Amino acid sequence: MCTQSLLLLGDEAVARAALDAGISGVYAYPGTPSTEITEYIQQDPDAIARNVHRQWCANEKTAMEEALGMSYAGKRALVCMKHVGLNVAADPFVNSAITGVGGGLVVAVADDPSMHSSQNEQDSRFYARFAYIPLLEPSTQQEAYEMVRAAFDYSEQLRLPIVVRLVTRLAHSRADVCPTPPRPENPLAPASEPSRWVLLPVHARKNWDVLTRRWPEITAASQSLPWNRFFPGPDRRLGIVAAGIAFNYLHECFPVGIPFPILKIGHYPISPTFLDTMKTAADKWLCLEEGAPFLEEQLRGPFSTPLFPIRGRLDRTLPRTGELNPDLVAKALGLNPREGPPVPRLVPPRPPSLCRRCPHADTYDFIRDVMDNYPHGRIFSDIGCYTLGALPPHNAIHTCVDMGAAITMAKGAADAGLYPSLAVIGDSTFAHSGLTGLLDAVAENSPITILILDNETTGMTGGQDSLARGRIESIVTGLGVAPDHVAVVTPLPRFRQENAQRLRAEIAYRGVSVLIARRPCIQIRKSS
Amino acid sequence: MHYDMIIAGVGGQGILSISALIGRAALTRGWHLKQSEVHGMAQRGGAVQSHLRLSDRPIHSDLIPRGRALLILATEPLEALRYLPWLDPEKGWLVANEEPVRNMAAYPDPTTLYAAIRAFPRYFLFNADTLARQLQAPRAANVAMLGAASPRLPFEPETLEAAIAAQFARKGDSVVQSNLAVFRAARKEALRTPISLAP
Structure with missing residues (x-):
């Protein structure tokens, strides 16, 4: 105890x-x-x-x-x-x-x-x-x-x-x-x-x-080491390889004890002599692992007929993608999972959305005001709450790939001749991976317009300090963006026209410009 | 003793505060507990749920298998219906807040949601926000939900009240007292309402 x-x-x-x-x-x-x-x-x-x-x-x-x-x-x-x-x-x-x-x-x-x-x-x-x-x-x-x-x-x-x-x-x-x-x-x-x-x-x-x-x-x-363990079981018709939390789902399926031999995996690499147990302990094996069929592929090997039959994600005994859960594991074991009442048809999905009065929503409003006049223009976005700008009612961004890719993809597209090419990136994402891309753009004076959505925090993960806080203007000008083309705007409905006008002017400029849309995250204001 | 429940709501409603209160109560009983939470993107106004499992024996899965939850506690009427496949069809209870969170275009007519909840044999539907406001504690709607669910939970009300007192102690005695008043009023309401047996 x-x-x-x-x-x-x-x-x-x-x-x-x-x-x-x-x-x-x-x-x-x-x-x-x-x-x-x-x-x-x-x-x-x-x-x-x-x-x-x-x-x-x-x-x-x-x-x-x-x-x-x-x-x-x-x-x-x-x-x-x-x-x-x-x-x-x-x-x-x-x-x-x-x-x-x-x-x-x-x-x-x-x-x-x-x-x-x-x-x-x-x-x-x-x-x-x-x-x-x-x-x-x-x-x-x-x-x-x-x-x-x-x-x-x-x-x-x-x-x-x-x-x-x-x-x-x-x-x-x-x-x-x-x-x-x-x-x-x-x-x-x-x-x-x-x-x-x-x-x-x-x-x-x-x-x-x-x-x-x-x-x-x-x-x-x-x-x-104690992390890879063999648990013998009397029923040798099936053996189970269970890694990480899949081991819990397996136990959940057998409240009074598992009849099958089990290899519990917690350490990689796995000793070959430990794996040799599989040859004699059971006739076929089920591989339960969270994520990719990492072990399953190794156990199968490259042969058309593996050493012993292996069931798992690759033969679709379990779904090839997505996380496991106790019901999927039960189904793979041939057990009949229980089922509660069905979800009534009137229940629509409720996807995440920008908060009410979120500064990003106001930023997307004035971006749309301008960009709706440029059907061939594109808006390259990045990782953060503002990625939700892809969903209705905003429908305001065209890409989101990885941290910092807004600026570099906008530059690459501008290199190809795309115009206007906009980048939308949060303050924390800019600190994470935006600086080096901006340097590339400055070095070539690429015709791109970058909007740094500065809500003075790392919003999506719950409000951690952003290292760029209080330093964005000096970083941007320090990297060489012309001070005339660095401006701070306040994303609020009452400045919508004014902000749109400034964005229009920067799009007309055929070089690097940076608009900093600065207003604190409303979640952070609520909690402080 | 083994008790599985799902707490459902909308990101931002603070459903984790309900889980925390129940977790506190479970620890005072010396029980094992597993409580799966949602962090990250879905918290931004999306559908969120917490799987809460209490037992006097070790608990294996962090997720509740379908058809096993003895209670769905929903801080919002639409979210009350989203996780029904996890509810035990013979013994499960549905305890839901009437107050809708309409942060989406396709939000159904709330009366159709109430009808779907009332079609369930074991339910309690009330407005936690109204009750909390009436008792001058508008931020205590989640404590009202806990009070309304408390007759179905494997705790004496005193154990839950002690958890509330401990949770809010930092904020002073008047906050503790107003939360306890909300808890008791909601519990009384839930005990007073006859159980519908209609299908």
């Missing part, structure tokens, strides 16, 4: 464990479903008393590099991001396996299968495998706590970063968690082996060779 159990989100369990493991810093950019890891640390009295680094970073790449720097200095660091954030951090992430680490370095990545709040459902297990970095995948909030605690020791033992992979339903579900006694922070102990840390080809070739030689050893040694 736990004496001081805590009620924590999966994200918060990661944060609590990292604090108890003695981190000296958390580095992150907000992104659903990972945001609450850093927010927990920012609000934790213990973290504040210890002065654990807990400021938001400009983006996931700077976060990963700053954490690697802290690790270089001998201290433990946590980096957190959503799955697509790992694309941004990919360069330092992949190379951190070549340098290795000093103080324990844990990369907590929250995947978003079913894309509840994302533009894709990429599976971070591929990245970890690609980079030769071990990955732990918890099934419960308690296991998330235990794995993160263990991951810092493991990282220092292997001298490699460790990935901990969460998915939305674990990250954003609360459960009772029993913590273990905290450990002090590491002392300052900067690394002193240039051959490890200076990735000149002459060093990198050697480090890479060492890493590839160590990988089979790490794989084999993982068998002695």
Whole structure:
């Protein structure tokens, strides 16, 4: 019985464990479903008393590099991001396996299968495998706590970063968690082996060779860790591979016990001798994993006839895309799920929408006033609340691809001859990935008009500080946009005509102009 | 003891405050709890739901399987109907707020929503916002919802009242007292209303 159990989100369990493991810093950019890891640390009295680094970073790449720097200095660091954030951090992430680490370095990545709040459902297990970095995948909030605690020791033992992979339903579900006694922070102990840390080809070739030689050893040694386990079962007609939270859905289907043998997966890479169990324990196997058919593809191999029949997402025993749930797993097991009353036909969907009196709505109003006269013009948008401008009644944007792509895609389209080419980007997204694209545009004086929607916060993820706050004009002019073509407008209905007029004038100018539409997010005003 | 329920509403209504109160009460009983929440994009005025599971044994899935929820507590009448496939067809209760949130063009006529709710054998439909306003606590509509659902929940009312007192303690005694008054009034209303047995 736990004496001081805590009620924590999966994200918060990661944060609590990292604090108890003695981190000296958390580095992150907000992104659903990972945001609450850093927010927990920012609000934790213990973290504040210890002065654990807990400021938001400009983006996931700077976060990963700053954490690697802290690790270089001998201290433990946590980096957190959503799955697509790992694309941004990919360069330092992949190379951190070549340098290795000093103080324990844990990369907590929250995947978003079913894309509840994302533009894709990429599976971070591929990245970890690609980079030769071990990955732990918890099934419960308690296991998330235990794995993160263990991951810092493991990282220092292997001298490699460790990935901990969460998915939305674990990250954003609360459960009772029993913590273990905290450990002090590491002392300052900067690394002193240039051959490890200076990735000149002459060093990198050697480090890479060492890493590839160590990988089979790490794989084999993982068998002695508690994360991959075999549970025997009497009914050998079916065996089940269950990774991460899929293990919970499996248990939900069999309240009085599972008759089949189970391989529970929580550590990657998986030892081949552990997988050998599959050859004798059951005649065919069902693969339950959240996200991509990552294990399933490996177990099938490239052959037309695998070693034993494998059921899963690839043969559509389970849906090929989207997150799992207990009903889908029950169906895959041939059980008849229960069903409540049907949804009456009069119930329409209720998609998210911009809040009433949202400044973005007023910005889209005056943009439409102008752009409705340019049927061949295009509006390139970006990631944030303002992406909802794609939906009625606004119908105001044409693209949304990745953080910062508004400015660069507008420039590329202008290069092709598209006119007018507008970019719409939020203040926080601009700080994250807009600056370098703006520099490209300034260098060529591209004929694009950029609207920076400055609501003075990171709205979609719940109102985190934007690093560009109070600095946008100086950043924009500092990068070389002509001061005559930088203007601040207030998106309010009473300025609609005036704002439209200014936008029309900037579109007429065949160079880079930046309009900053500044009005605070109404959610932030409400809560402050 | 095992109790599954869904709290449904519209992003921005603060349905997580209801989950937090029930979670607090569950912890004082020493029960296990799993509570799945919605964060991110859907919170911006979209349909949101929280799966809440309470048990004296360990709970496996964070999500409730279909047909298992013993209660759908809806802070909005349209949202009361969205998650019916999760409701236990034999024992499930529907407790809903009458006050519509019309942030969409295709919002149905509310009277058709009320009729669909009333067609269900175990329901309680009332206006939580009106009740909270009448008691001079306009921000306590969610506590009114908790009060209205409380006769169906596996707690003594005192346990829920203690959770309310603890949750609002930071805001001072008058806020605690007005929330408790709203809770009690809504509970009384829910207990007074005869259960409809009509299909």
